[in-house]
Amino acid sequence: MTTARMPMKSSSFQPSPNMMGRLRCATPTRRRSGRWYPEERRRGQGNHIGPLCLPLLQRPVKRSLELHMRVPQATAVLVSVDGTHHPDGRFPISCDDLGLSRGHGVFETLPVYDSHPSSLDAHLQRLEQSCVLMGIPAPMPAVLRTRIRGLLEASSCSHGVLRIQVTQEGRQILAVRPLGRRLDxxxxxxxxxxxxxxxxxxxxxxxxxxxxxxxxxxxxxxxxxxxxxxxxxxxxxxxxxxxxxxxxxxxxxxxxxxxxxxxxxxxxxxxxxxxxxxxxxxxxxxxxxxxxxxxxxxxxxxxxxxxxxxxxxxxxxxxxxxxxxxxxxxxxxxxxx
Incomplete structure (x- = not known):
C-alpha cells in the first residue's frame, strides 16, 4: 500500500534550530511525478543547507558512506527476536512499531571474545537506564541473559559483535556478526x-x-x-x-x-x-x-x-x-x- 505525501500548508517551512543540518526549505512545494519538490529545487536553484549536510551533498552519497565504513558492517550471522532464532537474519516486524517507524528504541553493542560478551553487566545496566530515559519497557535481566547465552551458543562466531536492541514496543532483537578490523x-x-x-x-x-x-x-x-x-x-x-x-x-x-x-x-x-x-x-x-x-x-x-x-x-x-x-x-x- 502506498501512502500519499501531503503538501505543506504553509508557504514557509521553518524547522527548529536543533534540526540536524538545519535543513531549511524557504519556498512552497509542488507535486511532480508523484513527489513534492520545493519550488527552488524545481527551478534548479537548490536548497539552503547547513554546514553538517552541505559537504555530504557535494559528493556522491553512496561512495561517501562506503568510504568511511573502515570497520566492515558484516551481515549478522544469527539473529534472535524475542527468543526465536532467525539464521538468515530476516524477521517480520510490525510497521506500527515505533522502533522501526520513528527510531524509538535503545541498543547496546559489545565485543564477544571466545564466545564471552565483554563487560556484559555494565552494558545491560546501561541498557536498562536507557529504557527508563526513553520510556521503553525494560527487559527482564534473567530472560535477556538466557536469550543472549542461547544465541551465542548457537552462533559460529567465537570472536564477534553482539548487538542488543529493544524497541518501543518492547521487542528484543539480538544479533551476532563477525568482529571487524581494529583501527590503530x-x-x-x-x-x-x-x-x-x-x-x-x-x-x-x-x-x-x-x-x-x-x-x-x-x-x-x-x-x-x-x-x-x-x-x-x-x-x-x-x-x-x-x-x-x-x-x-x-x-x-x-x-x-x-x-x-x-x-x-x-x-x-x-x-x-x-x-x-x-x-x-x-x-x-x-x-x-x-x-x-x-x-x-x-x-x-x-x-x-x-x-x-x-x-x-x-x-x-x-x-x-x-x-x-x-x-x-x-x-x-x-x-x-
Missing part, C-alpha cells in the same frame, strides 16, 4: 554540535542517522561534537580523551554525553596507573596534545589527523593504558590489521 589511528574533525534536549544524551537510542552521516559528510572517520566555545564533548560513536601536559582530560558525565562503558574502564585504569585525570571537557587543540577515542569495539584508538592538522604519535603512558585496557576487557592479543 584515524582522522577526526571537531564540529560545534551542542547536546540537543531530546533524545536524552545519556540514553543509547537508535535515532542515530545524523551520527552516521556526519563523518561521511566531513570526509573523516569520526566527528567530535563540541560546545560553541570549542570544548570537546564526545564522538558520534566514541568517547573523547585528550592527554595534555601529563593530564588526561575528558568530558564529565553531566548529562551532555553518553557515559561510555570503555570510558569508565579507562578512567579506572588511569587511576590505577597513577595517571592524572580531570573530568573536564578539553578545549581547542594545543601543541603536543595527544587525542584519542574509546569504544567497546575499538578500545583505545589514536587520532593522527585532527581538523586537517597532523597529530603527534601516541605517547608512552597512553600506549601502556591501551595495553592495560585490552587485558582488562579480555581482548585477544593480536596485531592490528
Amino acid at each position: 589511528t584515524l582522522r577526526a574533525r571537531r564540529l560545534a554540535w551542542p547536546t540537543p534536549p531530546f533524545p536524552p544524551a545519556r540514553a543509547k537510542h537508535t535515532s542515530r542517522a545524523g551520527y552516521t552521516l556526519a563523518p561521511a559528510a566531513h570526509d573523516v572517520d569520526e566527528v567530535i561534537r563540541t560546545t560553541p566555545t570549542g570544548h570537546a564533548l564526545e564522538g558520534t560513536w566514541s568517547s573523547v580523551f585528550c592527554f595534555r601536559g601529563g593530564t588526561l582530560y575528558t568530558c564529565p558525565d553531566d548529562g551532555r554525553i553518553l557515559p561510555g562503558i570503555t570510558r569508565g574502564h579507562v578512567l579506572f585504569l588511569a587511576d590505577q596507573m597513577t595517571i592524572s585525570v580531570k573530568e573536564e571537557a578539553p578545549g581547542p587543540p594545543e601543541p603536543n596534545d595527544s587525542w584519542f577515542l574509546t569504544s567497546s569495539l575499538q578500545g583505545i584508538v589514536g587520532i593522527h589527523r585532527l581538523d586537517d592538522t597532523d597529530q603527534p604519535p601516541m605517547p608512552e603512558p597512553i600506549r601502556a593504558l591501551r595495553i592495560a585496557l585490552d587485558q582488562h576487557t579480555g581482548r585477544p592479543t593480536a596485531p592490528s590489521a
